[in-house]
Amino acid sequence: MSTDADSRRQRDYVFVVNPNGANGRTGQQWKKMLPDLKSRLGKDCNIREALTSAPLHGVEIARKAVQDGAAAVIAVGGDGTLHEVLSGFFTDGKLVQPREARPGPRTALGLIPMGTGSDLARHFGWKSNDSHEAIDRLVKDQRRKIDVGRVQLPDDKIDRYFLSVASFHLSAKAGHIASMYKKFGNLCYVIGAIQAFMTHENKDLRMRKDGSQWTVIPQVTAACIGNSKYFGGGMKITPTADPFNGRLEMVTLTDFKWYDFILKLHTLYQGTHVHLDKVTTTSVQTLEVEDAENKSKGRDVYVQADGEQLGFLPAKFSVLPQELDFIL
Structure with missing residues (x-):
């Protein structure tokens, strides 16, 4: 019987980073936390870095990651980056489906809050710009089904x-x-x-x-x-x-x-x-x-x-x- 760690080891964690977020601070903070992230999470999964380069680029990256069967897509930045990554999970009000069936749970959304507002992180009582706390959440990989608003x-x-x-x-x-x-x-x-x-x-x-x-x-x-x-x-x-x-x-x-x-x-x-x-x-x-x-x-x-x-x-x-x- 495979464990959650076995499933993660076979799949990707895609980190969508807005390097220009928070006037460039997001990119700098990401580079600083990446070694710790690889050390603590890299043994259980493939860490994939994806930098956004234009408006709505995060939507494209997230959608492709879900279609490719990633274990998780993590927004690194503020509410704007999270908004784009979230939108990549859906089309016409339904979840995007992977191209091929793979073992393990469906793709999850994660967040490393590094933005100006970080309002969702505030709702959960998370500290913005605290890389250690964010990595702890990813390592524990506790998932819960959440409601999503649609416009x-x-x-x-x-x-x-x-x-x-x-x-x-x-x-x-x-x-x-x-x-x-x-x-x-x-x-x-x-x-x-x-x-x-x-x-x-x-x-x-x-x-x-x-x-x-x-x-x-x-x-x-x-x-x-x-x-x-x-x-x-x-x-x-x-x-x-x-x-x-x-x-x-x-x-x-x-x-x-x-x-x-x-x-x-x-x-x-x-x-x-x-x-x-x-x-x-x-x-x-x-x-x-x-x-x-x-x-x-x-x-x-x-x-x-x-x-x-x-x-x-x-x-x-x-x-x-x-x-x-x-x-x-």
């Missing part, structure tokens, strides 16, 4: 997936702007939010939850759909989200003014904003959103997932329950 945009050629939080309107626009200020660390998210508010207008949006009737939600400022708790470099935006319960937590902010944001910013980090009068929460499995005035409009309402700008409304968000093996 579908009519004009997008591929679906996108998330493990942390997707959002639309102000929060998504703020994330887009924040990506231009990554050199300031987590402060970039505050800068993004302030700049986004300068040209922001609350909008009436039509929403349909879990296939029910369409409802107009007036003066929406932002809405976040969480598979886990954090986004924006530590904002506890969906505080009761659980990536193992088969549902997404939705938090909607309505009729916020710029001064509301300034005065209530601290509550977003504490997760206490859900008790404010202008904030509502609900649990969903699917959510469809479009502009309330005209179905063809909404081009000024940003949509993002795991900090990555995806496009604009209309959009559909859904959850794939217990769909992916994740290394905890």
